Amino acid sequence: MDSPLRVDSTTFSPRLLAAAPHRLLFFVGAGNVLLAMAWWTLWLVNARWPQFAMPQPAIPAGWMHALVMQYQVLPPFIFGFLMTVFPRWMSLPALVRWHYVPVGFGLLGGQLLTLVGLWGIPSCLYLGLLLTFTGWLVGLVILLSLLWQESKTTWHAISAAAALFFGLIGLGLVFAYLFTGNPRLMFAAIKFAAFGFLLPVYFTVNHRMIPFFASVALPDYRPFKPMPALALFWFLTLAHLGLELVHGYAWLWLCDLPMAALCLFLLVRWWPRSATMPALLRVLLLGFAWLPVAFAMYAGQSLWFAATDQYLFGRAPAHALFIGYFGSLLVAMVTRVTQGHSGRVLELGPTATFAFVLVQAVALLRIVAEVRVDALAWQAVAGIFWLVAFTPWVLRSLAIYLRPRADGKPD
Template sequence: MVFGFSKAIVLGFLFTAVQNWTNSSILKGKNLFFLLLFWFLGRFSMYPLGFPSYLSFGLDISSDLFVIYLLVPKLMVPTQNHNRPIVFHYALFTVFHLFSGLSARSVIEPEQTLSFIHLSIFVILFLILIIGGRVVPFFSGVVIPGYSFKRIPKIESVVLYLPFTFYLFKLIQVFSIQGIATNIDFTKFNIVSGILIISFLICFSLFLTNSIRFLSWKPWKSYKKPILWILYMGYFWVSIGFLLYSLAELGYFPISSAIHSLTVGGIGVFIYGMITRVSLGHTGRSIIASPLTVFAYIILNIAVVIRVFFPLMGEYKYAYHLSGMIWVLSFLLFLLQYTKILFSPRPDGKPS
């Protein structure tokens, strides 16, 4: 779900945005073929093709390295200074992906596999915050008559750069608690508790800044436009997820529920909103959510509530199974409605 599904969708958004920002075509021809090939082989070369696991993993990492190879010439130039953090985020995603694979294969401490997967999830979230910060206000201006908002430069800077401080302290937290790659006994200096408090403060700051940013976009104006409010709901779950994760850092909330607020909610809902919108817009259709799509939006958010909050009442298995089934159903409804649209010519005859 992290290195296959989420990565593929976010890369689709990212390359579309980068091509617009740089007025250039990046992902076509051989570039598109090799990226798809590396991604596909990383998913399916071990089963059913029978490749050794280390080779499958190497091919999967190759897709990340290829992405960096494509992004660097476009974004690491003077005219793209404001977009450079995207390259740094994705470079860290590649490192975390690599470490999670090495940990899963016991090359490094095997107990840390989940920690590096979680760090990879946060990279995806921070990329969504960057992309969402550009497209959600833009889409609002297109859809809502007379819409305007005031961008807050200081908030934008915090949203853009605070994640790198988050990465630093999460890595220190991982290394200090488990002692990977170091012989220092951090506990002698009482550093672990201090790191947890700092991590709490960073996550709470991410909650506050993203909430201020969210409210500055006037999300209440989208209530009559389901194709728009679903994006706001995705961003809302990201903000709430940071709050819950900050509480989890101090032991006041289950870490699993906090992570799923960010993944099932933040990543899942935002992705669903984006793919339904771009599937209509990029194929020349009217950008209006059908009743069945609106139904899918609603049940997808219900799945988030069930997965995040029902375990607090002791209903663990019920929460896992029911939320999972609803989540899958919502994406099956997407396939039911949009497969034909995506494989049909545009009504206006233009290339899609």
């Protein structure tokens, strides 16, 4: 275990980023939240109201938006969380710097090079994706080594590691596209990211941590973590992924209706019966509530397609999932972990409240954009709202990661 860094609590110190995995990797992720969306929002605004010529990236901009958000913006948060909790879940020693610093370097360098590549330097784009793949692979190998060492079976850890492996496959598909130019490979890479990687990681963490957080906040709360629900989830999400890959949209409702029902059942069971609850717990549950909504929308879209051969609402269900579920829980989970691991009071606070509320507006704007005549304008406005929502939250978070714990304890 690394010795704690001794730094004056009134000053910022980049050295502190190496003190714990969540510090470094959450720092990387928080920066990516703004950098990646700044590029995409500028692209949308300039596409709708042209002011100057933006370079067309080597990979079409819409595809790059999907790749960057799914493979570069959210993964640092995921690796930072999992490299913190895996040893705790398995009763193993905490990871040290040489474990997580290379992962942070790979994911940060990959994001920065990719963004440079988006401005017309294809070689940087490819190097960025390669560096992302390398950092991801190192992180996955380290987490798998912890699974190998544990003496018991931690199903949540196995589930999260499996999702990271699916994500690595998806990145591999991106490189296969770069070598072949086959658009089906890029389509598969984007779907692997959503339904093979992000959704399973988020659901796995929710399944374990929401009942735990609730039991800590509410003494009389009885945790509910049925393992068959996790197994059923994996069956349903892989079924959805398989149908997406073969364009079986008319049959998605067969897995999406049960998925919506499963998530609604868990939401009802997890929701405390007490009249009041801490705001941090409330936003976790409200963020999770987007999941049954998103899959109900997917199911409705599928049933309508089966009946009429019309693809109604476009990508509205996807953005209920991506912005509503992933975005809301990004704010809720990262705020909860950041507050706890920085020695601060476990409270939502005004900055995170602002971000969470505005993310709900962003999700609704992006959903409505699919049925508006001037859809591109609505998408651009949604991007601007995203930046407004996250900028104060990101700046506050970055400052916390660069300061010692508020309670004076070591990380």
